[in-house]
Amino acid sequence: MIEFKNISKSFGDKLVLNDVSHAMQSGKANLIIGTSGSGKTVLQKCLVGLFEPDQGEIIYDGISFTQMNDDDRKMLRQQIGMLFQGSALFDSMTVEDNVKFPLDMFTNDSQTTKLKRVNEVLERVNLVGSNKKFPSEISGGMKKRVGIARAIVLNPKFLFCDEPNSGLDPQTSMLIDQLIYDITKDFNMTTIINTHDMNSVMEIGDNILYLKDGKKEWTGNKKDIIFSENENLNQFIFASEFLQGAKRLRMMEEKR
Amino acid sequence: MTFFTHLGRYILMLKGMFSKPENPKLYWKEFMHQCAEIGIGSIGIVSIISVFMGAVSAVQTAYQIVNPFISKTIISQIVRDTVILEFAPTLICIVLAGVVGSKIASELGNMRVSEQIDALEIMGINTKTYLVLPKIAAAIVTVPMLTVLAMLLGILGGRLTVSLSGILSTDSYDRGLRELFVPYNVFFALIKAYTFAFIISSIPAYFGYYVKGGSLEIGRSSTTSVVVSCIVILFADYILAALLL
Ligand SMILES: Nc1ncnc2c1ncn2[C@@H]1O[C@H](COP(=O)(O)OP(=O)(O)OP(=O)(O)O)[C@@H](O)[C@H]1O
Ligand SMILES: [Mg+2]
Numbered sequence: 001m002i003e004f005k006n007i008s009k010s011f012g013d014k015l016v017l018n019d020v021s022h023a024m025q026s027g028k029a030n031l032i033i034g035t036s037g038s039g040k041t042v043l044q045k046c047l048v049g050l051f052e053p054d055q056g057e058i059i060y061d062g063i064s065f066t067q068m069n070d071d072d073r074k075m076l077r078q079q080i081g082m083l084f085q086g087s088a089l090f091d092s093m094t095v096e097d098n099v100k101f102p103l104d105m106f107t108n109d110s111q112t113t114k115l116k117r118v119n120e121v122l123e124r125v126n127l128v129g130s131n132k133k134f135p136s137e138i139s140g141g142m143k144k145r146v147g148i149a150r151a152i153v154l155n156p157k158f159l160f161c162d163e164p165n166s167g168l169d170p171q172t173s174m175l176i177d178q179l180i181y182d183i184t185k186d187f188n189m190t191t192i193i194n195t196h197d198m199n200s201v202m203e204i205g206d207n208i209l210y211l212k213d214g215k216k217e218w219t220g221n222k223k224d225i226i227f228s229e230n231e232n233l234n235q236f237i238f239a240s241e242f243l244q245g246a247k248r249l250r251m252m253e254e255k256r
Numbered sequence: 257m258t259f260f261t262h263l264g265r266y267i268l269m270l271k272g273m274f275s276k277p278e279n280p281k282l283y284w285k286e287f288m289h290q291c292a293e294i295g296i297g298s299i300g301i302v303s304i305i306s307v308f309m310g311a312v313s314a315v316q317t318a319y320q321i322v323n324p325f326i327s328k329t330i331i332s333q334i335v336r337d338t339v340i341l342e343f344a345p346t347l348i349c350i351v352l353a354g355v356v357g358s359k360i361a362s363e364l365g366n367m368r369v370s371e372q373i374d375a376l377e378i379m380g381i382n383t384k385t386y387l388v389l390p391k392i393a394a395a396i397v398t399v400p401m402l403t404v405l406a407m408l409l410g411i412l413g414g415r416l417t418v419s420l421s422g423i424l425s426t427d428s429y430d431r432g433l434r435e436l437f438v439p440y441n442v443f444f445a446l447i448k449a450y451t452f453a454f455i456i457s458s459i460p461a462y463f464g465y466y467v468k469g470g471s472l473e474i475g476r477s478s479t480t481s482v483v484v485s486c487i488v489i490l491f492a493d494y495i496l497a498a499l500l501l
Contacts, residue, residue: 045374048378050377074380074381074382075380076380077377077379078379078380080379080380084371084375086371088370088371088372088374088375090372091370091372101379102379104282105278105279105282105381106279106379
């Protein structure tokens with residue numbers, strides 16, 4: 001579980017996060033949603049320590065991350081997997097070596113064991129036959145999936161995904177959501193997903209934090225969201241006629 | 257940012273490099289890779305420059321010595337001393353600041369901008385130790401070797417031109433090389449090479465590691481790092497000469 005209290009962060013005089021508090025639960029898909037520029041990425045980066053928040057406290061499983069020294073943070077980070085919005089694959093390594101890198105660094109397994117594990121996760125993200133390609137030779141969606149494979153290869157306790165399915169087709173997108181959801185349940189991970197994909201929200205949203213202009217505007221789960229009266233949330237989520245229709249249908253279903 | 261903030265952050269970066277590697281084998285692999293990149297990768301350019309450097313200084317010395325009372329073997333002495341004292345360590349390192357320095361700065365800058373450094377940090381890897389230290393260590397190991405190579409090739413280049421253009425026979429050239437030879441000069445040149453190796457790797461690493469922004473800034477920081485490295489080399493050259501000669 002990751003709790004954070006009163007997180008604020010500004011760049012220059014621009015306040016990006018304004019007093020955000022929430023708890024991310026283990027074994028659940030915790031979603032951070034919000035329009036582009038609302039501070040989702042900045043919040044995730046504050047949680048893992050890539051940005052220092054100006055104010056507030058972050059607590060991992062009861063231990064204050066804010067007060068940890070560098071060495072303790074390093075130890076904790078070995079249990080964190082993170083998918084970056086831009087994938088952040090190592091340019092100089094092949095797909096296979098990218099995914100294998102955490103294993104090389106942190107395990108003493110034999111090459112065959114490691115390769116077996118690499119192929120296993122690559123298969124899970126539906127990416128076979130690209131092992132020897134370089135990041136510059138694969139598509140954006142494929143990079144995303146390699147990024148996910150690299151993030152989960154060590155079975156982290158905490159998984160951060162910044163827009164795991166942006167740039168993916170609906171089918172692959174569903175598959176990735178399902179994969180993240182399954183491993184979250186299987187390994188009781190604390191998974192935090194930034195998204196503005198409504199499909200993901202409705203499919204896997206166990207615990208949703210809606211950010212608006214850097215402020216916590218609403219929280220709840222995928223059921224609550226259907227019945228929510230919050231004006232901003234409804235405008236954001238059910239932006240199109242089509243989605244509004246879907247909401248009405250879902251409401252009727254749930255009421256029955 | 258002021259000079260002192262840069263200096264402070266530079267020193268902190270150097271201090272941060274010394275931490276226990278998570279997996280020594282991978283660090284060793286990275287070090288070897290950098291030795292190949294920096295050392296073997298620069299052999300070509302260093303060879304070409306040294307040969308011509310030696311050749312030109314031989315021809316020019318010969319051109320300036322018109323006095324028949326001076327023995328012509330002085331040509332090889334002058335070539336030897338300028339190549340060993342100044343050309344091989346300083347000139348070669350300035351060239352390497354361009355070749356190696358810009359490579360280091362842009363490699364790290366690209367990793368920073370595309371969040372690869374963040375990705376490593378998140379895995380729990382000290383990126384200063386994993387990315388910066390092997391580069392500096394590799395430069396310190398290989399650049400002095402390149403300097404020695406440059407000395408040999410420079411002197412050889414001089415020998416080649418004097419004999420080809422008939423200024424001096426190779427025998428007299430070789431005799432001149434052995435006259436009034438001061439071994440301390442080689443030692444001094446190596447001290448310079450080690451110092452410069454540290455400069456041309458750590459300064460670009462600093463500028464690359466702390467890049468902010470996009471690809472435009474990568475180019476800019478790599479240019480800045482080369483300029484700063486060159487100035488610091490010349491400055492250090494002067495200090496070392498004043499201290500050690
Ligand atoms: N390093 C930075 N320096 C200055 N401002 C920043 C920095 N990173 C983000 N910001 C600002 O913070 C705000 C929130 O950015 P953030 O990347 O968190 O948005 P987001 O919710 O992730 O959007 P998207 O859905 O498009 O990814 C933006 O206005 C951005 O300009
Ligand atoms: Mg974002």
